[in-house]
Amino acid sequence: MESTALKPQFSEAAKAEIERICKQYPNDRRKSAMLPVLHIAQAEFGGWVSPEVQDLVAEVLGIKPIEVYEVSSFYTMFNLKPVGKHVLEICRTGPCMLRGSEELTAQLERITGAKVGGPASEDGLFTLKEVECLAACGFAPIVQVREQYYEQLDTPEAVDAMLAELRNQVHRPALPWEETGLSNALANN
């Protein structure tokens, strides 16, 4: 019985959202909801998907856990290790590089103390992750934090403003489906 107490559970708001999403696909194609449900899971459980959370995703979709593992490890948006409160995804591809993404990365490492690809900063606030093209090349260099794009980060002022905004966030911004009910992430924060 102890082990079930540790098992992660989706909030009621998340469960309702998952059921809404599953209805978008044919009845026998519930697996189609894999990526949207993984996004919900990551938002619910602290910005990453542990093996236990992935098992839960398999359970709600009625599929085998391996079917979730092989997908979560293929797509780069899913964090498979614990992360800081904010994951800064820095675009490193050509067009951003032409407009200073390497300098931006060095600057973010210096200010936050975290290293790209490494664990979160000591204060637990920031994880730095380099990603490939975010499709906003005309506004380079760019950082994505959850659903927010921070663009034209080519001045120290712009970078400071982004970090200040993130430091001031007590809770991450609520998602549309959370407005009607309290999700795990917001309740636990």
Added chain:
Amino acid sequence: MGRKLLTEHINVEGIEKLDVYRKHGGYRSVEKALKTMTPDEVVEEVKKSGLRGRGGAGFPTGLKWSFLAKPEGVPRYLVCNADESEPGTFKDRELMSKLPHLLIEGMITGSYALGANTSYIYIRGELLYVLRILEKAIAEAYAAGFLGKNILGSGYDLDLFVHPGGGAYICGEETALLESLEGKRGNPRNKPPFPAVQGLYARPTVVNNVESIAAVPVIVNEGGDEYAKIGVGKSTGTKLFSACGHLNKPGIYEIELGLPVEEFIYSDEYCGGIWKGRDLKAVVAGGSSVPILPKELILKTATGEDRLMTYESLSDGGFITGTMLGSGGFIAMDETTNIVRNTWSFSRFYHHESCGQCSPCREGTGWLEKVLHRLVHGHGQMHDIDLLVSVAKQIEGNTICPLGEAAAWPVAAAVRHFRDEFEWHVTHPQEATKPGAVFPGKLVTA
């Protein structure tokens, strides 16, 4: 000043709302198609328009639609490819976030033409905030009777859903996209069967880029022949270009196909020239997959003609002296750009994004990245340069999907046009690897 068929109202206050969008002529194509045209008549107009797939391949959209298999009693699908990930390309994000109803209108009219009763917009996962905008707009369209059962009393039913990806460039390839939509890894499928016969859930499916679908309303409203009057030859209509890199005014520009490249780069109406008063060195004109061209070859063809922004003119000279229009991701590089370093960045991208299914791509992209890495960091040998060309050749044509070519072409073209800069990295490694080092030599062209 060219006509703006898609983006005319993009900066109108509140245009993301259905009532404002309707005030500016929105949803007229749905009324016209559903009330006065048969599905085949809509397909016919799209064929006449000469519209070519705006995602990069440039395949005629109407022709693609006409290939759709229509077996009795089997559902078929229209899937919008909104997995915009080609480096240098950012037009679809702009279209969807500012004009969500334009895409929805195109999806309704297009789905009607194809006889689809369920359609999906597959949007890259990073754009979840745009998915929220689209879902809000879709809810408005349902409430106004443009989606759901018996649309506008026509007897036609359509449900439209938005599906997020999870961060994988390969899902822009249409069969990888369908795998992903089915909840699997984005591994491209062997073809045949093509999606037109066996696509989503093994049912007949058409996959079209956002910008292609967004062009459908204007084609239906004005007629395919009118649309085809814009442009030059087989490059009809308008096209969105995503301008980025070292330009004074990077951004999204809708142009009539046929605009001279020189005007696009230097005119204040468009990119406003190269930043910091510098000279232009090179351009990647159609997204990172297409061959890079040095300044003189992007402005003029090898035979001295003005290079125009059309499918034909940009590819004039083949890969020896030309390039491709691709997705319209227009990346300009100034005279200080280190071409070898930039090529390495693109190779790192393709290595990272290879799905790993075909060994020439999985291993080859790794080799390209590794060899370029050692050149960039001053450890390269002269024979590494030919090794790059050899690896690129061995990837090309030997993979299930075009990611292999997309990885090979930029490397082959960079060596073709900037070989002396690669050699400089071997002969002067200390100089070439200094931060901000600028190649002092002259540019060579084939």
